[in-house]
Amino acid sequence: MSTDYDIRFAIDPVTAGTMNTDELREHFLIEELFTLGGVNWTYSHYDRMAVGGVMPGAAGLALEPIKPTGTENFLDRRELIAANVGGAGTITVDGVEHKLMPRDMIYIGMGSKAVQFASDDANEPAKFYLLSAPAHARHPTRLIKISEAKRLDLGSQETANERSIFQFIHADSAKTCQLVVGLTIFAPGSVWNTMPAHVHDRRMEAYLYFDLKPDAFVVHLMGEPDETRHLIVRNEQAVLSPPWSIHSGAGTGAYTFIWAMAGDNVDYTDVDKVAMEALR
Ligand SMILES: O=C[C@H](O)[C@@H](O)CC(=O)C(=O)O
Numbered sequence: 001m002s003t004d005y006d007i008r009f010a011i012d013p014v015t016a017g018t019m020n021t022d023e024l025r026e027h028f029l030i031e032e033l034f035t036l037g038g039v040n041w042t043y044s045h046y047d048r049m050a051v052g053g054v055m056p057g058a059a060g061l062a063l064e065p066i067k068p069t070g071t072e073n074f075l076d077r078r079e080l081i082a083a084n085v086g087g088a089g090t091i092t093v094d095g096v097e098h099k100l101m102p103r104d105m106i107y108i109g110m111g112s113k114a115v116q117f118a119s120d121d122a123n124e125p126a127k128f129y130l131l132s133a134p135a136h137a138r139h140p141t142r143l144i145k146i147s148e149a150k151r152l153d154l155g156s157q158e159t160a161n162e163r164s165i166f167q168f169i170h171a172d173s174a175k176t177c178q179l180v181v182g183l184t185i186f187a188p189g190s191v192w193n194t195m196p197a198h199v200h201d202r203r204m205e206a207y208l209y210f211d212l213k214p215d216a217f218v219v220h221l222m223g224e225p226d227e228t229r230h231l232i233v234r235n236e237q238a239v240l241s242p243p244w245s246i247h248s249g250a251g252t253g254a255y256t257f258i259w260a261m262a263g264d265n266v267d268y269t270d271v272d273k274v275a276m277e278a279l280r
C-alpha cells in the first residue's frame with residue numbers, strides 16, 4: 001500500500017516543557033513527507049488537522065481513505081488543500097483535471113470522491129503538500145495561483161525579517177470551512193519568520209519549510225512565549241504548532257515556508273501578539 005499514516009496526540013504545554021530533543025521531534029516534527037510513489041500522512045489531534053505529502057513518480061497516486069477519519073472516502077467529512085512545492089503536476093478531482101505549476105495550490109471541497117495525483121515529468125516529480133481539516137459544508141473545488149493570493153509585505157532588512165506573505169485563502173478566494181493557508185517568501189538576506197511572534201489558541205498551525213540548501217536548516221522556535229524550545233528543521237520538513245505555542249524561526253540561509261491553520265475563526269488577523277521583551 002502506498003498510503004501511510006502516523007498519529008500525533010495533542011500534547012499540553014506543561015508536558016511539552018519536560019521533553020528532550022528526541023521527544024520534541026517525535027511529537028512536533030514531521031521529518032519525511034515526500035517519498036517517491038508514496039502518500040504520507042500525519043494525523044494530528046490538534047484540531048484534527050492532517051498534514052501529508054505526495055510525490056508521484058511515473059505512475060499516478062490516489063487519495064485513499066485512512067483509518068483515523070473512519071469514512072469510506074477521505075473527503076466525506078473533510079476539506080483539503082494541496083500545494084505544489086515540486087515540479088509541474090496534475091490533480092484530478094472526480095474526473096476534472098487541474099494543472100498545478102510550482103507554488104500553485106488547489107482547494108478540494110468536502111464530498112469529492114476520486115482524487116488522483118500525477119507528475120507531468122517523472123524526472124522532475126511534483127510534490128504536493130497536503131492539509132486537511134474536518135468540514136461541515138461543501139465548498140467548490142478551486143485552483144488558486146500565487147497571482148491570486150493576497151500579498152502582505154512585512155518586516156525590514158535591518159531586522160532580517162523582510163518578507164512577503166501570500167494569503168491563498170482570503171475573502172475573494174476559495175471558501176473554506178476551517179483551512180487558512182499561505183506562503184511566505186523572504187527578501188535576500190532576511191531569515192526571520194514571524195518575529196515579533198504571536199499565538200492564537202483558537203487555531204493550530206503547521207509550517208512546511210522548503211527551498212533550503214542541503215546543509216541549511218531553520219531553528220524553529222516553539223513553546224509558550226515564556227518557556228520556549230527549539231527544533232532544527234531541514235528542507236521539506238514540517239512542524240506541528242500547538243494552539244498554545246509560538247511558531248517562529250530563523251534560517252541559516254534562504255528558505256520559503258507554507259503556513260496553514262485550522263480551528264475556530266478563519267480571520268487571519270486575529271492573533272495575540274507577543275511583545276519582544278516577553279520571550280524567554
Ligand atoms: O498565523 C499566521 C502565521 O503564523 C504566518 O502567517 C506568519 C508568517 O508567515 C510570517 O509572519 O512570516
Ligand SMILES: [Zn+2]
Pocket residue numbers: 198199200205247271
Ligand atoms: Zn500563526
